[in-house]
Amino acid sequence: MIRGIRGATTIKSDSAEEIISRTEALVREMVRVNNLDPSDIASMYISVTDDITAEFPAKALRNIENFTFVPVMCMKEINVPGSLRHCIRVMMNVNTSLSQTEVEHIYQEGAIILRPDLRLTKDDEL
Structure with missing residues (x-):
């Protein structure tokens, strides 16, 4: 079964180093x-708000072992007035036996406000 796993994070400034670092931390988590x-990842989409221009966040995947052949595409988010700024979002499409309720979506840094209902992880509930 293919499932989507969502993730998002924010950066403090539009620097290549921070874009790579925060994207890598998000994907690793x-x-x-x-x-x-x-090898279970069918594809990934990474979107950024229009205030992120210093680097392609997909470049962060080069730092993660065995990600060489994972298909990735970067794109811009819709510029909605009042939306969260400096935000990087990831949609990871994976082959998994996990049910939709078992999949854990990851929201870090300022992006936690996007989905407070998904903030707790299984580790937090123990």
Whole structure:
């Protein structure tokens, strides 16, 4: 079964280093908590708000072992007035036996406000 796993984070400034660092941390956490192997990832979409221009966030995946062949596409988010700024969002499409309720979506930094209903992880509930 293919499932979508969502994730989002924010950066404090539009620098290549921060874009790479925050994207890498987000993707690593999405993989860790959902117990994924990169070969299970069918594709990934990474979107950024229009105030992020210093680097392609997909470049962060080069730092993660076995991500060489994961298909990735970057794109811009719709510029909605009042929306969260400096935000990087990830949609990871994975082959998994997890049910929709078992999938853990990851929201970090300022992006936690996007989905407060998904803030708790299984580790937090124990």
